[in-house]
Amino acid sequence: MTGIRFKSLVVTVAAAFVAMACGGNNxxxxxxxxxxADQTLTIPIQDDVQTLDPGHVxxxxxxxxxxxxxAGLYGLDNSNKIINMIATGQPDVSSDGKTYTFHMRKxxxxxxxxxxxxxxxxxxxxxxxxLNDAYATVFQPVVGFDDTSNGKTKAMxxxxxxxxxxxxxxxxxxxxxxxSELAIWTAAVVSQKAITAAGEDVWWTKPDxxxxxxxxxxxxxxxxxxxxxxxxxxxxxxxxxxxxxxKVEIGVDQASAVKKYEAGGYDLVGMANNGPGPDDILRYxxxxxxxxxxxxxxxxxxxxxxFGFTGSSPFAPKAGITPGQPTAGLSADDGKSGRNAFxxxxxxxxxxxxxxxxxxxxxxxxxxxxxxxxxxxxxxGKDPNAVFNASTAKADYTKWDPSGSKIxxxxxxxxxxxxxxxxxxxxxxxxxxxxxxxxxxxxxDFPTLIADRNAKKTPLAxxxxxxxxDHPQDWFDNLWTCDAAKVGHGGxxxxxxPAMDKTLATANAESIDKxxxxxxxxxxxxxxxxxxxxLFYGTQTYFTHTYVQGAGFNSLYDFNWQGIxxxxx
Amino acid sequence: xxxGTLIYIGQRLLLITLTALIVSSIVFxxxxxxxxxxxxxxxxxxPSAEQVLVHxxxxxxxxxxxxxxxxxxxxHGDLGExxxxxxxxxxxxxxxxxxxxxxxxxxxxxxxxxxxMSLGILAAVKQNTLLDYVASFCAVIGYxxxxxxxxxxxxxxxxxxxxxxxxxxxxxxxxxxxxxxxxVPAISLGLLPSAIIFRLTRASMLEVIRQxxxxxxxxxxxxxxxxxxxxxxxxxLIPVITILGPITTGVIxxxxxxxxxxxxxxxxKEFINSIANRDYNVVIGVFTFYAILVGIANLLVxxxxxxxxxxxRY
Numbered sequence: 001m002t003g004i005r006f007k008s009l010v011v012t013v014a015a016a017f018v019a020m021a022c023g024g025n026n027x028x029x030x031x032x033x034x035x036x037a038d039q040t041l042t043i044p045i046q047d048d049v050q051t052l053d054p055g056h057v058x059x060x061x062x063x064x065x066x067x068x069x070x071a072g073l074y075g076l077d078n079s080n081k082i083i084n085m086i087a088t089g090q091p092d093v094s095s096d097g098k099t100y101t102f103h104m105r106k107x108x109x110x111x112x113x114x115x116x117x118x119x120x121x122x123x124x125x126x127x128x129x130x131l132n133d134a135y136a137t138v139f140q141p142v143v144g145f146d147d148t149s150n151g152k153t154k155a156m157x158x159x160x161x162x163x164x165x166x167x168x169x170x171x172x173x174x175x176x177x178x179x180s181e182l183a184i185w186t187a188a189v190v191s192q193k194a195i196t197a198a199g200e201d202v203w204w205t206k207p208d209x210x211x212x213x214x215x216x217x218x219x220x221x222x223x224x225x226x227x228x229x230x231x232x233x234x235x236x237x238x239x240x241x242x243x244x245x246x247k248v249e250i251g252v253d254q255a256s257a258v259k260k261y262e263a264g265g266y267d268l269v270g271m272a273n274n275g276p277g278p279d280d281i282l283r284y285x286x287x288x289x290x291x292x293x294x295x296x297x298x299x300x301x302x303x304x305x306x307f308g309f310t311g312s313s314p315f316a317p318k319a320g321i322t323p324g325q326p327t328a329g330l331s332a333d334d335g336k337s338g339r340n341a342f343x344x345x346x347x348x349x350x351x352x353x354x355x356x357x358x359x360x361x362x363x364x365x366x367x368x369x370x371x372x373x374x375x376x377x378x379x380x381g382k383d384p385n386a387v388f389n390a391s392t393a394k395a396d397y398t399k400w401d402p403s404g405s406k407i408x409x410x411x412x413x414x415x416x417x418x419x420x421x422x423x424x425x426x427x428x429x430x431x432x433x434x435x436x437x438x439x440x441x442x443x444x445d446f447p448t449l450i451a452d453r454n455a456k457k458t459p460l461a462x463x464x465x466x467x468x469x470d471h472p473q474d475w476f477d478n479l480w481t482c483d484a485a486k487v488g489h490g491g492x493x494x495x496x497x498p499a500m501d502k503t504l505a506t507a508n509a510e511s512i513d514k515x516x517x518x519x520x521x522x523x524x525x526x527x528x529x530x531x532x533x534x535l536f537y538g539t540q541t542y543f544t545h546t547y548v549q550g551a552g553f554n555s556l557y558d559f560n561w562q563g564i565x566x567x568x569x
Numbered sequence: 570x571x572x573g574t575l576i577y578i579g580q581r582l583l584l585i586t587l588t589a590l591i592v593s594s595i596v597f598x599x600x601x602x603x604x605x606x607x608x609x610x611x612x613x614x615x616p617s618a619e620q621v622l623v624h625x626x627x628x629x630x631x632x633x634x635x636x637x638x639x640x641x642x643x644x645h646g647d648l649g650e651x652x653x654x655x656x657x658x659x660x661x662x663x664x665x666x667x668x669x670x671x672x673x674x675x676x677x678x679x680x681x682x683x684x685x686m687s688l689g690i691l692a693a694v695k696q697n698t699l700l701d702y703v704a705s706f707c708a709v710i711g712y713x714x715x716x717x718x719x720x721x722x723x724x725x726x727x728x729x730x731x732x733x734x735x736x737x738x739x740x741x742x743x744x745x746x747x748x749x750x751x752x753v754p755a756i757s758l759g760l761l762p763s764a765i766i767f768r769l770t771r772a773s774m775l776e777v778i779r780q781x782x783x784x785x786x787x788x789x790x791x792x793x794x795x796x797x798x799x800x801x802x803x804x805x806l807i808p809v810i811t812i813l814g815p816i817t818t819g820v821i822x823x824x825x826x827x828x829x830x831x832x833x834x835x836x837x838k839e840f841i842n843s844i845a846n847r848d849y850n851v852v853i854g855v856f857t858f859y860a861i862l863v864g865i866a867n868l869l870v871x872x873x874x875x876x877x878x879x880x881x882r883y
Contacts, residue, residue, distance in 0.1 A: 044832075047842060047846070048654050048657075049654070050653055050654055050655060051654075051655045051656070053655075056655065132621065201655060201656050202656040204656070205656040205657070222665075223654065223657045223662060224654065224657070224662065224666070224834055224839065225665075225834045249744060249832070250834070251832055251833075251834045251838055251842075252743070252744070252832035253829055253830070253832065255830075256724070256743050256830060256831065256832045257832075259724055259725075259728045259729055259743060260728065260743045260744070260832070262728070262729060262732065263728050263729070263732045263743075264732075265743065265744070445847070447847055
C-alpha cells in the first residue's frame with residue numbers, strides 16, 4: 001500500500017468514526033441506549049390544575065407542574081435532598097439560628113430574559129405571605145409574617161435585601177426546619193412585572209404570562225382539556241435534559257388512561273398524583289410481561305382512625321375538655337382503654353387485603369403515624385397498638401364500656417369514595433366481629449368532614465395526612481400540638497400534650513440531624529397515648545413503558561423532568 | 570313560516586327562558602344551602618385566606634343578594650368564575666365544552682336515526698323474514714344494554730382488542746380532537762336509542778302500510794320505493810318524531826357517562842367533576858345550559874310536525 005493510499009484510508013476511517021459519533025437522528029442515552037428522535041412525553045391527568053400560582057398551589061397535581069415551571073433559592077432533587085437553585089450555596093446562619101443570609105446567583109433569569117435579583121425574592125416571599133393561602137406558613141418563622149398575612153403590612157419586616165444578590169431573613173425563633181420549607185414551591189420566585197401586567201388571578205393561566213425561572217415553561221393551555229410544556233432554551237440552571245415536549249391530556253379517567261397507555265397513547269400513567277386504579281394495578285402485578293412496567297412507590301401519606309379527645313367524645317380523658325386544653329395526664333387511664341380496644345381489634349393485614357385491593361394501594365402501618373420512609377418514622381413494628389390482638393381488645397373494651405353506653409350514638413365519619421367506603425365497611429365488620437359492637441357508618445363529602453373534624457365534632461372519624469416536605473415538623477405542628485388542637489385548626493383529635501409541645505419546640509429550633517431523636521420521642525409519645533389507630537401508609541403506582549427512563553416518584557414528589565428520557569422504541 | 574308559527578316559536582322561547590331560570594334558580598338556592606364550600610382542604614384551613622376567597626367570589630353576601638348578582642350576570646351572558654379552577658371563566662368553558670358535546674350528540678343522533686329508521690323500515694317491509702327477526706333480536710339486545718356497558722365493551726374491543734390483534738397498528742385513540750375519535754363514542758351513545766327508534770319505526774310502518782291508501786298505491790302499480798317513502802313513511806314518522814324529543818334529551822344526558830369513559834372534554838364530564846369538586850358556579854352554569862338545550866331540542870322536534878303533517882298548524 002502506498003503512503004498516499006494509506007493516508008487516505010486512515011482519513012476515511014477517521015471520518016467514518018466522526019460521522020458515527022456526530023451524525024444521525026438518534027443520540028445515545030445513558031448506558032449506550034439510543035434516544036428516540038421524538039422526545040415528547042405524553043401523560044394523562046383526571047382533573048385540571050386548580051392553579052399554577054406558587055403562592056396558591058396546594059394540590060399534588062398542581063405541585064408537579066409548578067416545580068418544573070418555577071424555581072426558588074432552593075429546590076429538591078429526586079432523593080428529596082435540598083439543592084441550590086438560585087442560591088449559590090447554603091445560607092450564612094447566625095449563631096442563635098435566627099438570621100439567615102442568602103447569596104444569589106447573578107446569572108439566574110426568568111424565561112423572558114429578565115434577570116432575577118433580591119428584590120424579586122422579596123416580592124415573591126412577601127406576596128406568598130400576603131396571599132395567606134394553605135402554604136403561606138412556610139414564612140411563618142419570619143419576623144412580621146403575622147402582620148403581612150393578616151393584611152396589616154405588605155412586607156414582612158424580617159426580610160430585607162442588602163444588595164441585588166443578597167437576601168437577609170430574621171426569624172422570630174430558630175427554625176431548623178425552615179430550609180426544608182424554602183425548598184418547596186411556595187418559596188419560588190415569580191415575576192412582579194408579569195403578574196402586574198396580566199393580573200393577580202390570571203397571570204398563570206396563559207403561556208405568555210406564566211413567567212417563571214424553572215427549567216420548563218408552559219407553551220399551551222386549554223382549560224380542562226390540555227397543557228403542554230417545553231424546556232427553556234439556554235436555561236441558567238444548566239441542562240434541561242432530553243425531553244423536548246411534555247403534553248398533558250386533562251379529563252381522562254383512570255381506566256381509560258390505562259387503556260390508552262396500553263395502546264401507546266401515553267408514555268406513563270401515574271405522574272401528578274394520577275395513578276392507575278386498583279384493578280389495573282392488580283392485573284399488572286399478576287402478569288409477568290406487564291410487571292416490569294409497574295412500579296409501586298411508598299407515598300408519604302398515613303391514614304388512621306381519629307379518636308376525639310374533647311367535648312363529649314367517649315375516647316376523651318375526661319368529659320367536657322375544651323379544644324386546646326391539655327388532654328394528657330388527666331387521669332390514670334386518660335381514656336386509653338377505649339382507644340386501645342378499637343385499635344387492637346383491627347387486623348391491618350386483613351384490612352389492607354380487602355380494602356386496599358390486596359395491598360395494591362396501601363401497606364399496613366406498623367411504625368407510627370409518620371409514614372415509612374420519612375424522617376421521624378418510628379420504625380417497622382414499633383407500634384404495639386397496630387398489632388392485632390382481639391382478646392386484649394375485647395378485655396379493654398369490656399373494662400372501658402361494660403354497659404355499652406359509651407358507643408350508643410357513636411358513628412364512624414369518613415369522606416365518601418369507593419376506597420374509603422371499603423375501608424369503613426371493613427372496620428365496621430372487624431369491630432363487630434372482634435368487639436361485638438355495631439358502629440354505624442356516616443359518610444359525607446370531604447369539605448363537610450373537614451369542617452366537622454376541625455370543629456372537633458367527630459369523636460370517631462377517618463384521618464389522613466400527606467407530607468408536604470420531608471421534615472417531622474410538617475406533621476407535628478399541623479396535627480398534634482396544643483395549637484393544632486384548637487377549634488378551626490387541623491389537630492382533628494384535639495390532642496394537647498404540653499410536655500410534648502416543649503420537646504417539639506426544641507426540636508423545631510435544631511438542625512434535622514440533631515432533632516430527629518426528639519421527633520422520634522414525640523412520635524413514641526403519640527403511640528404511648530394511642531392518639532390515633534394508625535391503619536396504613538399510602539402507595540403511589542406508576543405504569544411506565546420500558547422506553548421511558550428516569551421517571552419515578554420519591555414518596556413525596558415526581559422525579560424531575562430533567563432526568564427523563566424517551567429511548568428509541 | 571306562518572304568523573302563527575312565529576308566535577308559537579316566540580311563546581316557546583319565552584317558556585324555555587322561564588324554565589331555565591326556574592331550574593337554575595332552584596339549583597342555585599339548593600347548592601348554596603349545602604354546608605361547607607369548595608375551598609376547604611385537608612391542610613389546616615387558614616381562616617383569613619379562606620375569607621379572602623369567599624369574599625372574592627361574593628359568597629359572604631346573603632344568598633338573595635348573591636342570587637340577584639348571579640341573575641344579572643346570567644342575563645348578560647356571564648355565568649361567573651370557577652371556584653375550584655381559579656381564573657377559569659364559566660361561559661367560554663361551557664360554550665367550548667358544549668360544542669364538543671353537541672358534536673358527539675349530533676353524530677350519535679345521526680347514527681340513531683339512520684340505523685334505527687332504516688332498519689325499522691326494512692323490517693316492516695320484510696316482516697317475518699330473516700332480516701326482520703335478526704334486526705328485532707339485535708334491537709332487544711340494543712335497548713337492554715345501558716350506554717355505559719356498550720361503551721366499556723367498545724373500548725375493550727377497539728382499544729385493547731384491536732391493538733393486540735393488529736400488533737399495534739390499528740386501535741381506537743381515546744380522547745377528542747380528531748375525526749376518527751368520533752365514531753366509537755357516537756355509536757356507544759346512539760345504540761340504545763337507535764333500538765328504540767327501530768322498534769317504533771317498525772311498528773308504525775306496519776300500521777301505516779296496512780292502510781287503504783297505501784294498498785291503493787300498491788294497486789296503482791307505483792314502485793315500492795315511492796309507496797314506502799312518499800306515501801307510507803311520512804305518516805309513520807309522526808310517532809317517531811314525537812319520541813325524538815325525549816330521545817334527544819336522553820342523548821344529551823347520556824353523554825355524561827360516555828364522555829367520562831372516552832375522556833371527551835364535554836359538558837357532561839364537566840358536570841360530574843363540578844359536582845364532585847363542589848364547584849357550585851360551574852354546576853349552576855352547566856345546569857342552566859342543559860335546561861336551555863333540552864327546551865330547544867324539544868322545540869325543534871315540535872317544529873318538524875307541520876312539515877310531516879300539513880294538518881298540524883300552530
